[in-house]
Amino acid sequence: SYVLAQPPSVSVAPGQTARIPCEGTNIGGKSVHWYQQRPGQAPVLVVYNDGDRPSGIPERFSGSNYGNTATLTINRVEAGDEADYYCQVWDGSSDQWVFGGGTKVTV
Amino acid sequence: EVQLVESGGGLVQPGGSLRLSCVASGFSVSSNYLSWVRQAPGKGLEWVSILYSGGWTYYADSVQGRFTVSRDNAKNTFHLQMNNLRDDDTAVYYCARDSDSGSREYFQYWGQGTLVTVSS
Numbered sequence: 492s493y494v495l496a497q498p499p500s501v502s503v504a505p506g507q508t509a510r511i512p513c514e515g516t517n518i519g520g521k522s523v524h525w526y527q528q529r530p531g532q533a534p535v536l537v538v539y540n541d542g543d544r545p546s547g548i549p550e551r552f553s554g555s556n557y558g559n560t561a562t563l564t565i566n567r568v569e570a571g572d573e574a575d576y577y578c579q580v581w582d583g584s585s586d587q588w589v590f591g592g593g594t595k596v597t598v
Numbered sequence: 599e600v601q602l603v604e605s606g607g608g609l610v611q612p613g614g615s616l617r618l619s620c621v622a623s624g625f626s627v628s629s630n631y632l633s634w635v636r637q638a639p640g641k642g643l644e645w646v647s648i649l650y651s652g653g654w655t656y657y658a659d660s661v662q663g664r665f666t667v668s669r670d671n672a673k674n675t676f677h678l679q680m681n682n683l684r685d686d687d688t689a690v691y692y693c694a695r696d697s698d699s700g701s702r703e704y705f706q707y708w709g710q711g712t713l714v715t716v717s718s
Contacts, residue, residue, distance in 0.1 A: 524704035533708040577643050581703040586656045588645035
């Protein structure tokens, strides 16, 4: 089965840029989606199809995907961005939806 | 406005059964891809199952043969029947829906979750 790997944690100072990697074999050939989950809350989609943003998500959130690594970038980080972030792909070869292990962003 | 509200969670003994429900509003459950995603305490997200609008179903290997998804179009509700529950099924269970564009690849809408605890 397809596996996605994320670092457990990332620390960033307010106003700086956070980059969260998501590694998978030839992940560049898949569409990657990202979710934000604040403590005690349901996940929220923040980026889909590698780099598109749903309505209401700030432009500070962006994504890229190439080779074996997809990256969620959060520019001008704010205290409210402190949360767990999960990458996710659809593995069409097995009809399985796969999540990374999650990255805790500390501001 | 799309809303999803789960119910049915609770405490159940190992080997027992439980049925979760997700009441949908703002769309028709017969027209969308409907999923269940769970999160064990202090752990990450794990996809559990999906029900296609055409009726096909897919399951994670960890629940295959024990869990069944279904829907009730008249009540605009979908369900997760969980049988032969194990300790490691303990989790918050979220129902989720596909995107407004119809892509089944990701989950645009989520409920608030319902806690299932499997313990003797």
